Amino acid sequence: MLSACAVALRAGARRSIRRLPSKSRAIPVTAATAATAVRGRRLFASSAARPTDLSTRGMIVQTLSSVGSKREVQQYLSLFTSVSSQRFAVIKVGGAILTDYLDELCSSLAFLYTVGLYPVIVHGAGPQLNSLLEQAGVEPQFEEGIRVTDVKTLRVARNLFLQENLNLINKLEEKGVHAQPFTTGIFRADYLNKDKWGYVGKVTGVNKESIETAIQNGYLPILTSMAETEDGQILNVNADVAAAELARALEPLKVVYLSEKGGLFDAAGQKISAINLDEEYDHLMSQAWVKYGTRLKIKEIKELLDTLPRTTSVAIIHPGDLQKELFTDSGAGTLIRRGNKLLSATSVSDFKDLETLKAVLIRDREGPDAMATVDKYLEFLKDTPFKAYYDGPMNALAIVLPRGNGRPQATLATLTITKSGWLTHVADNIFTTLQKEHPQLVWTVKEDDENLGWFFDKADGSITRDGSVMFWYGIEGSDEVMQLMKDFTLHGRAMLGDSNLESRLDRAASNASRSFAGPAAPRAAQQARAYSTLARRPALSAPAFSQTQARRGYVTTTNPNPPYGKKNASKSQPARVALIGARGYTGQELIRLLDSHPNMDLCHVSSRELAGKKLEGYTKRDVVYENLSPEDVRDMEKRGDIDCWVMALPNGVCKPFVDAVYEGRKSSSHKSVIVDLSADYRFDKTWAYGLPELVARADIAQATQIANPGCYATAAQLGISPLVEHLGGMPHIFGVSGYSGAGTKPSPKNDVSLLTGNIIPYSLTGHIHEREVSSQLGANVAFIPHVAVWFRGIHHTISIPLNKTMTSRDIRQIYQDRYAGEKLVKVVGEAPLVKNISGKHGVEIGGFEVDKSGKRVVVCATIDNLLKGAATQCLQNMNLALGYAEYEGIPVM
Template identity: 70%
Template sequence: MLALRTTAGAVARRALTAASRLPTTSVRTLPKAAASLALISRRDYSAPGSDNFSTRSTVVQLLSNIGSKREVQQYLSHFTSVSSQQFAVIKVGGAIITEHLESLTSALAFLNHVGLFPVVVHGAGPQLNKLLEDAGVEPQFEEGIRITDGKTLAVARKLFLEENLKLVEKLEELGVRARPITSGVFGAEYLDKDKYDLVGRINKVNKDPIEAAINAGCLPILTSMAETPEGQVLNVNADVAAGELARALQPLKIVYLSEKGGLFNADTNEKISAINLDEEYDYLMSQWWCRYGTRLKIKEIKDLLEGLPRTTSVAIIHPADLQKELFTDSGAGTLIRRGNKLATATNVSQFEDLQKLKDVLVRDREGLDAKATVDRYVDGLKSREFKAYFDEPMDALAIVLPPSSTSPLANLATFTITKSGWLTNVADNVFASIQKDHPKLVWTVKEDDENLTWFFDKAEGSLSKEGEVMFWYGLENGDEVKQLMTEFTKHGRSMLGDENLEARLHRAARQASRGLSASTNSTPQRQQARAFSTNARRPVAKTSRTSRPIVSSSRGYATTTNPNPPFGTKNSSNTQPAKVALIGARGYTGQALISLLNSHPHMDLRHVSSRELAGQKLKGYEKRDITYENLTAEDVRRMEEKGEIDCWVMALPNGVCKPFVDAVNEGKGPQNSVIVDLSADYRFDKNWTYGLPELVNRSDIAKATRIANPGCYATAAQVGIAPLVPFLGGQPTIFGVSGYSGAGTKPSPKNDVENLTNNIIPYSLTDHIHEREISNQLGVEVAFVPHVAVWFQGIHHTISIPLKQSMTSRDIRQLYQERYAGEKLIKVSGEPPSVKAISGKHGVEVGGFGVHSSGKRVVVCATIDNLLKGAATQCLQNMNLSLGFAEYEGIPLD
């Protein structure tokens, strides 16, 4: 199989220097529509070109909320490859300003924070209708155009200025500089003075005010008012104004914000994901349902795009989904582009230029034997049946081998796409054509390719073996899946077709080290999981799954179709080691974390600070020689300012780390470092993200730069109670017992082995900080009674939980099994777990489920290693998520 290569560029330098530092803000404090953009709702303004800020957290937010790093980097690089005013023209209807101002301004702020400057032009039609009706003036329309007399124009002009100011002020509240431009851009003549009165036809666009605004670091916010050369103001339709503006600026994107969020097929009531005009326009115009406003819109957009570069596309989208539409392959609204017509070939002789075919096949290859390998491949195609799919410039080429006696399924043998092919979504067109011709298909790709999510969504199932992933769709029953999996497990790729041809091709692809992109299968996360894409994925599970059906207009839905977001498989686009500093390494937790970092392939421990051990050599870390330091807060501030550290881990006692956190905040490093605090100091701070991945939205952790690591007692207790929160009939009581390592290294009666022998010590019988932590996170009051015993590490909880309804032990156990299905670090068992079994392990075990005879009280037992999942292991989970690595990278899994 020849390799597919995505030539996505790195994030553009301008975006990396223009975006400002983003403080972490609780998502809960913003309206739901703006929740995905909460972290960028406030910033200090810096003019474009400033190199004192970082987009790391914005990029992480994009990754964790809407798509993969490959998608985001590719589109951001694409958007910043042109002048600022050529990024996008966004038309905002009056209803959007009235009903969706929060979503709109959050989305615009988001774009500005990654260094982009969309040109916004708005209307105010609904508001104008209401004002005129309130004044007793009935709006008059002729052929869809508002007849505008002097009184109407006066009302309209005042209204437009008010709406423009409303939008500008809201953006300024979010820390985004915006410039109102209410005149001087659109020159016009009368459309038909006798018929429409003061309505204009735009005949000139002056770009100077727009360019001046952008050069000053401001978003240009335009009204759709025009002037004659004599200075007479004329009313102009906002859609028309946006179109003329696009003709003048020739942007990459033209966006029409719509409450409906796209165009719909009136026959199926489904949103049309994408329209490729060159391929589909005539067909659409012939459909009975394509009429009225939909027909007119498509026709107008076709006329507009025919006068613009082929790279320009139109998106019709709801403002809340704007960033997803712009930065993911899947999009969210309706994407309309000219596209390229597809051609097919079933014989090598049908290619007009055989050398061009070979050049296309070579472009993804490396090595001195590339041309020879491709020559052999093409010679092999001459003697066998196949079907090729490609566009005119061959930005995309796919070759499918039909079913044979040795392979009952069609096999996608070649799939090569250029950067342009990805950006114009030719890949989706090709794959849709393949689907029409081949109801059953199998293909094998490399496991570590950067395009994982794209192929994952195209498949109905996948299986991983030795760095390869086999995908398929169209299998009708479990026996077919079982047979396919068995053959792949035994024979690998030779089962997919002619062994000699395929084996040669396979070896060539492996030598090239650039396989077809692959996506991973996963086990469901939990019932409450959110639907979003993420930068981390679980390893491939050896099962099949059902994905959203793919239709001819699909753009490939990335991972957003899976309502249970998978986590844990490394995102291959993040291969840079993360530089780590550990403040407070003397304690047991610090030592446990050092051991984990030592085996992590992408964590680079640079500094270890301990006042007591300063000057001594660090033991247990083999990647580099490290000497303990006694770092001061000023040292930390200086290191952060210079960008020396990507992640700071605070392993200090409670109440001690604030000066170091303040120093990082003051340093304002270019990489916007992550802080993970293992103490309790910030667990109740709304500006910090609580890092319990199994119970907290992993998206929040992935986009966070300030993470409060949960307490050990609190982690196990929350895992032990959370599934029953909806069924609580009273206050849960937690009887917790910890090994003496939980009392720290400073000598005390609680870690004195002689004192603990044949003994158990209760302490903090009420109001322990973990009692508050558990209650705060679960949203219910709990009672917590901690004890310490003679063993070294490990915690046991016995939790008595009142129920508001009668339940059986089996019912409850099933609740826990469903809630934690697929969680690699949580084990649910019928028997009460033991401390001996959990000590040295990296997860939580829950069991027991003893139900009182009344059926209204259950006792649940939970165990955890307080140094690992209770501290160091969970810290590493949070570090992985926030730094863009696989959640479980570096964590030994049983």
């Protein structure tokens, strides 16, 4: 099951489904979740009994947080477990998925099963049936896109469906999932037209009681798309049709169509992230590119959703992207929902019910003066031009103040969304409308708002001052942007309106972030989907303006009086290091580096598989592998046995050990350093991000918990960072790694026989390093990682749009100036080669070729994924945090 979790996480993608309340609700305890707890104990039984705060569910949430934020995961788990189990999701699986993506499918389903979610699966077998019929000498016949099914075809189909169902059941059972086959008895049908199509059925009823019973007993229902007449005749039913009828019977929150392509695509070949049918259907169906299968699919989904509750949505996604689609705001494939029609008003009198309007405005305010504040706001609006946007039930309301009266740009003053509004996706509809009607818009958000990522996605730029972040879009002239930033820096939120706006409108305008919700309603989501009717602008956020600061200094020699007050450097004895997860390639490289480090001693190495064996390659002392549990770690921290913990575990697994360190600190004055090599804490602002060449070294030196960046992400950030302030669009990164990046556990991505003469993509969109790079640079990037047959080393080819004409020499000079004095970054002329960086401890950056327009440059970067991409960078962070010279024990380039 651990392998299923790992595969599911590596299969991440790009966008998701809905906006939810930030106020998490407790997940109800049901028979399903209780059963999950039992299975979870079996799943993670490798570390003996654990305290409740190191629970299985927490580990699962943390693992899912690798593809989204913990907040997102908790919210969606809360939503999905708020309805009866059979109403979670209906998933339609095509025959091609069963042949080409069976492992990804089963890994994703295993993860859902582990967190107590029970999707209903219905599968087809169309491609396999065509192949078998050809082998039997039967040519497949179709009329109006429907397979003509004679007796021989039905017999072949029946046997095939039974076999495919059994294969899926067996694969799921291998991953610890209890599944129940339903090859008959679920769909009742009549002949669609026996004379025309033969034994093809039209579904007339669904036996959902059997499905409900299976789920109540802890089984995933696995259905074939075969139906029966009242007298027992088996009929063939199209799997899409069967899934739709099943959805009508169960009314699930999600209807998922798994697709090899991973979604629907527009005329330019770009994946459509989301379609709001109420707003976009007529427009879409009038487009020339919406034809054939795309047109039919949209039409069929609209007909389906028109018969279902508004909370139901349809997702078309790749099977490997199921976690990203279900548990993140940004999602993975194409999301289709009914949406809501929006109304508008330009005066207070346009609102039919003033009391209702007051009730909407007051839900975002607290205290005895709340109604007085709302009354003043309405008086202000009576004398001020504005435009309001809202839905019929007033689940959502946005108010925009136009340019003028001291406002240099239009200002989003109020945006309030109820829980129901989020679940029916009105927030996205409103912002889409705002972008259409207001070419330029400015708004402010509190700096500590947990949902800043959503605002960054909506904006072209931002700047922070005194705890507030001002966002804007559509302001593209450099002079205008600089004036906007200057005004905000000098005057803060007062610049957004006329002189009395600060006193009259402060609570409404400055609360734009929390007015998405109010005390008991949801906040803005983490990220947004791009819409089929709206082209996204390149994102330029705050770091684009802050990264022009001088290059940061660094420690070059060990100081007997440590510069940051760390005790270990002044001790006569070396710092004591414990390595949790020593079996992997990175762990082995770190062991080798520590063996030659003059001031560090590796005292403990933990590996469940190698427990009891002698550690090879470490000469300072005899060390035997242990199987340390979180309780062991807690007690060692409490006693002050360790100065630095290095977590070299797979994504989502180290949280119990980190929590154990925290627990040990509570009853001890000792405070060790933690360096985590996984992705678990790279998005946690309470952890220092350990990329010394781009992050203030003083911050790392003063930290006790450091998130080591990813290998791909390190090279990509170093390759792009000097040009962030010159970006004219989204950088695209094509990355290729040696197969050591896929780890030691056997998989297709480290199978040399499969890789020979081949290259395999990790994921086409939404890889976690894409989010990591975008988050750290403050500018969205596209990242397409691959694995090739060599063992170690990564090559990035990065295409970077520029906002002005530049020469290759100009760009190379920028990089040389930026990295002057950085011992582990080498700027070269030609594109660097992987073979030249393999086994070395730094990064090489070169190429710098500019196209004819002068507004696009291609930069190449290479890195050894096991060294600077992992172990070497870890040692840099350990040196800084423990008070040693940054490059102590590291052979510099």
